[in-house]
Amino acid sequence: MADARLDTGATAPEFTLPDADGNQISLADLRGQKVILYFYPAASTPGCTTEACDFRDSLNSLRGAGYTVLGISKDEAEPLKKFRDEEHLNFPLLSDTDLTVHQLYGAYGEKSMYGKTVTGVLRSTFVIDEAGTVTLPLYNVKATGHVASLRKKLKLDA
Template sequence: MAETLASARLEKGEVAPAFTLPDETGRSVSLADFRGQKVIVYFYPAASTPGCTTEACDFRDNINSLKSAGYQVLGVSKDGPEALQKFRDEQGLNFPLLSDPELVVHKEYAAYGEKSLYGKTVTGVIRSTIVVDEDGVVELPLYNVKATGHVKSLRKKLGLDA
């Protein structure tokens, strides 16, 4: 049986797929827990790798201004809770990291599939950020984002930087 790849990319105005995943402590976290708040759900390939560390620390360093603008941040990877806890502790991360080892949520959010890596087509995690509004609707879908400078670009797209 062929492996199921990502569904079609999410579009602005679609209802964001519901999910419940364990965080770095093993506690269940659901998108529904944040109803009434804006949520930035970002997908990254692997904890403690250089690009993912850069991106996570960028979110960490901007968390207060994002929260004051009404946004919660959730990081999602295929890593298990133990690896996520280590990553969180090592980098002093201040937002939940969610574990999706079966890639179910990655696929529902089109954050897993074919991508280009060093000129070759490979199948893997597509670095993606989906901003979900207070009603659970996709406000801003971003795919194939760059780790470096992503939060600055995201803030600009969200109108948070003058």
């Protein structure tokens, strides 16, 4: 039951979610900033750790280009806190335990894993402009090399 995917030019669905420390983060509060919103299946798993560490290691240049990075998973606060602290992640990890925001962004649905069709989180990234418009929707991205690929698409590598 994959919800409709977002296209370039779509209005980014609004949300308010708790971060690892229980602080509420709202997309509306980030108006006027460019946002990179990425959905990942589970904290502290190999692929998700690779992807999160790539964002961590690129954060200064992404921030320098005006981007705020947010990671969203279905994990509760405790696993998010542990993941953040163990990997020294320097951006907010948000908890969407009921998958509402995942579904709004089309980041939950059927996918193929090891040759079987399963329902789960679709590793996805959305670039949202200052006005709240999706400028780059990316679905089913690979964990390894994703941030480098994203940087190229955003023309951040000279």
